Amino acid sequence: MSGEHSGNPPRPGEKIPPRVVRFDLADLRRYAEASGDDNPIHLDAAVARRAGLEAPPVHGMLLMSAFEPALDAWRADWMLRQLSAKFLRPVFAGESVEISGRIVETSDGSGALLRLLAHNDRREIVVIAEATLAKP
Amino acid sequence: MSPASAVPLDHPKESPLHLGPFAVRVEAEASEAFGRATGARAGRIPFTFPVRWLAHPQIRAAAARMIGATDWVPIHESQSFDACRRLETGIDYRMRIEMWREARPSRLLLRAKIATDTEEPCLSMEMTLRIVSADGSAAQ
Numbered sequence: 001m002s003g004e005h006s007g008n009p010p011r012p013g014e015k016i017p018p019r020v021v022r023f024d025l026a027d028l029r030r031y032a033e034a035s036g037d038d039n040p041i042h043l044d045a046a047v048a049r050r051a052g053l054e055a056p057p058v059h060g061m062l063l064m065s066a067f068e069p070a071l072d073a074w075r076a077d078w079m080l081r082q083l084s085a086k087f088l089r090p091v092f093a094g095e096s097v098e099i100s101g102r103i104v105e106t107s108d109g110s111g112a113l114l115r116l117l118a119h120n121d122r123r124e125i126v127v128i129a130e131a132t133l134a135k136p
Numbered sequence: 137m138s139p140a141s142a143v144p145l146d147h148p149k150e151s152p153l154h155l156g157p158f159a160v161r162v163e164a165e166a167s168e169a170f171g172r173a174t175g176a177r178a179g180r181i182p183f184t185f186p187v188r189w190l191a192h193p194q195i196r197a198a199a200a201r202m203i204g205a206t207d208w209v210p211i212h213e214s215q216s217f218d219a220c221r222r223l224e225t226g227i228d229y230r231m232r233i234e235m236w237r238e239a240r241p242s243r244l245l246l247r248a249k250i251a252t253d254t255e256e257p258c259l260s261m262e263m264t265l266r267i268v269s270a271d272g273s274a275a276q
Contacts, residue, residue, distance in 0.1 A: 036191025060212035084216035
């Protein structure tokens with residue numbers, strides 16, 4: 001897919017192809033080990049329930065990290081420079097999330113600002129993010 | 137609404153605690169494991185990999201002291217990464233931390249700056265954690 005864009009800078013309004021991701025408890029354990037974020041609320045259903053959650057929530061950082069492969073699949077020829085995210089609602093282990101985004105601004109063919117969203121199955125926004133891509 | 141401006145980090149409500157510099161490094165094995173866990177492309181350091189460095193025991197201990205209570209959980213509210221230089225595997229970097237509390241609502245805010253060993257800036261990260269009681273009641 002990235003080959004379709006070779007040499008063409010991103011344009012305002014261009015959308016990144018939506019991508020669905022889903023993280024189960026094994027994925028959360030793997031991320032906890034890889035990241036050092038072993039907060040038990042993500043790994044232990046009892047701890048999550050005690051905190052008022054129906055199931056262990058996916059690490060916000062794991063959701064945020066899912067934007068990178070989505071962007072990479074779309075434009076592997078551009079590089080991430082900035083990424084910021086606000087985590088609006090919990091996503092529970094086993095829930096599907098759709099990653100999407102569009103370009104809101106470009107600068108001289110060398111940079112692009114994107115608005116990124118993650119929606120849950122109920123079409124609620126769970127993460128709102130911004131990314132800046134730059135030509136390497 | 138801009139995520140970066142949703143939780144302004146420019147005006148600490150309390151004097152920040154300064155930690156570091158910590159020596160940090162991207163070990164190839166750790167980077168690959170992080171990439172497998174997040175779906176990042178093989179052979180490239182995942183963009184969010186440096187968040188791993190915030191799990192340093194001294195940072196966690198300092199955060200626990202600042203929060204002060206015993207039965208709490210951190211809820212991640214926002215996060216940002218701003219890179220001005222690509223990280224490389226096997227290179228030593230220096231990480232400095234600023235951390236501070238906000239009372240209402242109860243939050244812990246953290247800013248990390250990563251530079252080369254000659255103090256060339258590489259990356260900054262900001263993290264906002266909402267602190268709630270482990271029983272799910274309101275902020276402490």
